[in-house]
Amino acid sequence: MNLRENKMKKLITLFILVAFGFTVQAQEKGSVLIQNATVITVTNGDLEDTDVLIRDGIIEEIGKDLRAPRGVETVDASGKFVMPGIIDAHSHLNGVDINEARNPVTAEVTMEESVDPNEVGIYHALAGGATTIHLMHGSANVIGGQGETLKLRYGVSQEEMKFEDASRTIKFALGENPTRVHGQGNGVQPRTRMGVEQVVRGHFDEALDYKRKREAYLEAKAEFDRRGRGTPPVPVAKNLRYEVLNDIIEGEILVHCHSYRADEILMLMRVFNDYGVENYTFQHANEAFKVAPELAKNGAHTSVFSDWWAYKFEVYYSTAYNASILNANGVVNSINSDNDQLLRTLNHEAAKVVRYGNTSVNDALKMITLHPAIQLGIDDRVGSIEEGKDGDVVIWSGHPFDIYSKAEMTFVDGTKYFDLANDADDMRIHINPGTEFEDGSNFRRIVDNREEDACLQDTFILLGEQSAHNHN
Amino acid sequence: MKKLNIFVVIAALLFGLNATTEAQITEKPEFGKFAITGATIHTVTNGTIEGGVILIDGNEIEYVGNNAKITNEYTRIDASGKHVYPGFIDGWTSLGIVEISAVAVTVDNAELGDFNPHMYAFTAFNPHSASVPVTRVSGVTTVLSAPSSGIIAGKAAVMDLWGYSPDSMSVKKSGALVMELPSSTGGGWWDDRSEKEIKEEYQQEIDEINEFFEKARFYDRMVKAYEADPSGKTKPDFDPRMEAMREVLAGEVPIAIEVSREQEILDAIEWTKSHEGMEFFLVGAEEGWRVAEEIAEAGLPVLTTTLYTPSRDYDNYQRPYQNPGLMAEAGVKVAIVSDDTENSRNAPFEAGYAAAYGLGQEEAIKALTINPAEIFGVDDKIGSLEAGKQANLFISDGNPLQPMTKIEQVFIKGYKIPMDSRHIQLYEEFLDRDAVNK
Structure with missing residues (x-):
């Protein structure tokens, strides 16, 4: 049903663009032969002095002394490293709106139409070696909105940024944020972690009841239509929120749940086990290390900060060794940014996983490539350098974990979107004359990095100014 | 209920x-x-x-x-x-005076009032903060713990990260006087004041600050005169604010001025010129590279970071990383800081970016060691x-x-x-x- 709606929307968008005389560019699929590099495949070790041939957006061949097909550009990467494009499983980089914070459950909402393709931060992220982000709804609601996985094709339309056929995702949130926004700020359940559990269970139960009634109605309606006589059944109206909740229960949507404390992580796993929900990722999950065996047993994934802690009470008892402990216990873990600056330097965030807990370099690399790809359901397409996968790769001047290394070229679908040698100062696509002028009045507040995150963006209307400073 | x-x-x-x-x-x-x-x-x-x-x-x-x-x-x-x-010295943090930034009862870096030279981070520094051991095992052995509020927030303290009391940890109780100057430019699209109003308000606030310093100088002269010869004079009433300004006026404690944008930096330089005899340094200076020559000429050291997104959308993505190197090249003494609390331990990686983008390895190490020590006047010790x-x-x-x-x-x-x-x-x-x- 949703797929059809998606297609319909695409058609409408296309129609509008054509009607107004825009040229709709097909997504650019590029070709390039990268030669003589150390290729960090992630899934098959590091290959010295190796070539990677990308043709029409797909990695066609990995090997030695490959020949460039006619018309295909070659790049000499001697002494350099090639790795899969970095994937950030938690970003708000170019979201227009982040939180639909007026209800503890807003499953019907989606980031799909909330994508700003002109955000210059996309280019900054490319310059840091990132090629895919998971653009998420915020953490104000227990069950928030659906996310959108984007390829960082800077310069294309909103529609063309979308990662084609990526799995559907949705944001859940436990703990301080939903209890503060709704319970404390608005006087609605949940005010406590007890309430959070019942919000999830209550809505799942309602959704299941809805489905039963709706299906019975549709059946009766079909029967009535077929017979053409008798009493028409009492209609059960379509409810998009419940439809989405049923899609979650049926495993069609991957859950990404903002969470911190071990107890709330266990709670959600119990609830999910009761309703048969599989394939979910705990986001942030600062205390996930305390329940690593339970996470591993349930096949739950985690996506964490490398070292953030103590900025709020629920992360006070956490550790920078979180990722290493999870990895050692067999939990599929990724390192995310949730922050436009960290997104630029995720390679060095992953390097800290080696520092804190002796995780191997390759396992740490997986945490910003293959593992986030698995968590977003796109690992058949990206996350490693393998023949047949998308040509999303980065050429680094040295090993990506070295503080002196710089991303020199970033390719998405074989097309070069960043080139250090041809890097202009002003990379804006869209200039807003109302807010951007020479004296720096549009200066971004940068003194505290965390003031840049957007997990609770748009909720300040409910909580007053104070909440604008307490994120995550 | x-x-x-x-x-x-x-x-x-x-x-x-x-x-x-x-x-x-x-x-x-x-x-x-x-x-x-x-x-x-x-x-x-x-x-x-x-x-x-x-x-x-x-x-x-x-x-x-x-x-x-x-x-x-x-x-x-x-x-x-x-x-x-x-x-390593992390020259700008709220380590020890902020435990959990989102829990107000654990936040001791911002006293009420605009002029608080008599507030000491030293007093509120918690030797048992969980962040202290987390930070020191990462090689950061000393921090400047700085308050932040109003115009004069108080005095930042240079603290070693080992000890059971602020007294045993303190390298210098008065490491710097923390100050923020008003902005002479508008606050962005939401600021609906006219240019004239902005200028007038700025001047008013600058006048207020200058008056405070004038009073402090007068108090200092009065006390000195009395101490030199009390005969026939009334002992001046003790004023904790004015008293706390004396070591600053004497040039023993530098004034840290928090600035970010180009114009703020230029305004700060201008302001310091009209206050002779004192020591100053800039904190932040994210747009320092735009006016590096001017900062160098004014002889102002800078405390800065690297890991933030460019201050203006039309700036090259590398500017934050290059900023320390560009300032140093112009002759500015640069220290690299975390500007964080619980992750003060990341100051070395901020410096790593500076090193990779122009500052170089050796200068980046200095920016974490001897430079901040000199700026705070503790280079005889650390x-x-x-x-x-x-x-x-x-x-x-x-x-x-x-x-x-x-x-x-x-x-x-x-x-x-x-x-x-x-x-x-x-x-x-x-x-x-x-x-x-x-």
């Missing part, structure tokens, strides 16, 4: 935090005489010594070189193949590996600006610090949580 609830919440919070904000490090440090041998010693002020020796006696470095006679009194630490650096200085140092297995490098041993004031912290304890407890049942 509502009141009761609030009480319950506050009581619960206080109880919870009191019971748990202690960093539970039970291992004791070692103290006495140590000989660190075989390491590459990065003295910072006297070059690099391969396979050298550092002798520590009590609180101090006794010897740095490669020709020492090591008697049996010394506990030998073989550091062959390792590196020794002076303890900031380099020299005989007679405090034994603040660490042993690492590689370049400490690299995120994969491990810090293996830290010394603070001669104490061989237990390499333990909440983060490490949690790691040890939970790496193989159920081992007992296996």
Whole structure:
């Protein structure tokens, strides 16, 4: 049903663009032969002095002394490293709106139409070696909105940024944020972690009841239509929120749940086990290390900060060794940014996983490539350098974990979107004359990095100014 | 009913935090005489010594070189193949005075009022903050813990990260007077004041600040005159604010001015010119590269970071990384800081970016050691590996600006610090949580 709606929307968008005389560019699929590099495949070790041939957006061949097909550009990467494009499983980089914070459950909402393709931060992220982000709804609601996985094709339309056929995702949130926004700020359940559990269970139960009634109605309606006589059944109206909740229960949507404390992580796993929900990722999950065996047993994934802690009470008892402990216990873990600056330097965030807990370099690399790809359901397409996968790769001047290394070229679908040698100062696509002028009045507040995150963006209307400073 | 609830919440919070904000490090440090041998010693002020020796006696470095006679009194630490650096100084943090930024009752960096030169970070510095051990085992041995509020927030303190009281940890109680000047430009699209109004308001606020300094100078003269010859004079009433300004006016305590944009920096330079006899430095200066020559000419040192997104959308993505290097090239003395609280330990990686984008390895190390020491006037005690200085140092297995490098041993004031912290304890407890049942 949703797929059809998606297609319909695409058609409408296309129609509008054509009607107004825009040229709709097909997504650019590029070709390039990268030669003589150390290729960090992630899934098959590091290959010295190796070539990677990308043709029409797909990695066609990995090997030695490959020949460039006619018309295909070659790049000499001697002494350099090639790795899969970095994937950030938690970003708000170019979201227009982040939180639909007026209800503890807003499953019907989606980031799909909330994508700003002109955000210059996309280019900054490319310059840091990132090629895919998971653009998420915020953490104000227990069950928030659906996310959108984007390829960082800077310069294309909103529609063309979308990662084609990526799995559907949705944001859940436990703990301080939903209890503060709704319970404390608005006087609605949940005010406590007890309430959070019942919000999830209550809505799942309602959704299941809805489905039963709706299906019975549709059946009766079909029967009535077929017979053409008798009493028409009492209609059960379509409810998009419940439809989405049923899609979650049926495993069609991957859950990404903002969470911190071990107890709330266990709670959600119990609830999910009761309703048969599989394939979910705990986001942030600062205390996930305390329940690593339970996470591993349930096949739950985690996506964490490398070292953030103590900025709020629920992360006070956490550790920078979180990722290493999870990895050692067999939990599929990724390192995310949730922050436009960290997104630029995720390679060095992953390097800290080696520092804190002796995780191997390759396992740490997986945490910003293959593992986030698995968590977003796109690992058949990206996350490693393998023949047949998308040509999303980065050429680094040295090993990506070295503080002196710089991303020199970033390719998405074989097309070069960043080139250090041809890097202009002003990379804006869209200039807003109302807010951007020479004296720096549009200066971004940068003194505290965390003031840049957007997990609770748009909720300040409910909580007053104070909440604008307490994120995550 | 509502009141009761609030009480319950506050009581619960206080109880919870009191019971748990202690960093539970039970291992004791070692103290006495140590000989660190075989390491590459990065003295910072006297070059690099391969396979050298550092002798520590009590609180101090006794010897740095490669020709020492090591008697049996010394506990030998073989550091062959390792590196020794002076303890890093994070020159701008709220470590110790903010425990959990989102929990107001643990936030002690912002007193009420616009002019608070008599507020001391030293007073509120919690030696038992969980962040203290977490930070020091990463090689950051000393911080400038700075308050932030109003126009004059108070005095920042230079603190070593080992000890059981602010007194035993303090390198300099008055490290800097923290100040923020008003903005002479508009506040952005939401600022609907006319240009004239903006100018007038700015002038008004500057006048107010100048008046405060004028009063302080008058108070200082009055007290000095009385002290020189009390006969026939009435003893001036004690004024804690004015009294706290005296060491600043005397140039003994520098004024830290928080600035970001180009115009703020220029305004700050202009303001310092009309206040002679005092020491100043800038903090932040994210657009310092735009006016690096002017900062250098004014002789103002700068404390800055690198890991933030460009200040203007039309700026090159590398500017934040290049900013320290560009300022240093123009002749500005630069220190790299974390500007963080619990992650003060990331200051070395901020410096790593500066190193990679123009500042270079050696200057980046200086920006974490001797430069901040000089800026705060504590370079006689810390900031380099020299005989007679405090034994603040660490042993690492590689370049400490690299995120994969491990810090293996830290010394603070001669104490061989237990390499333990909440983060490490949690790691040890939970790496193989159920081992007992296996």
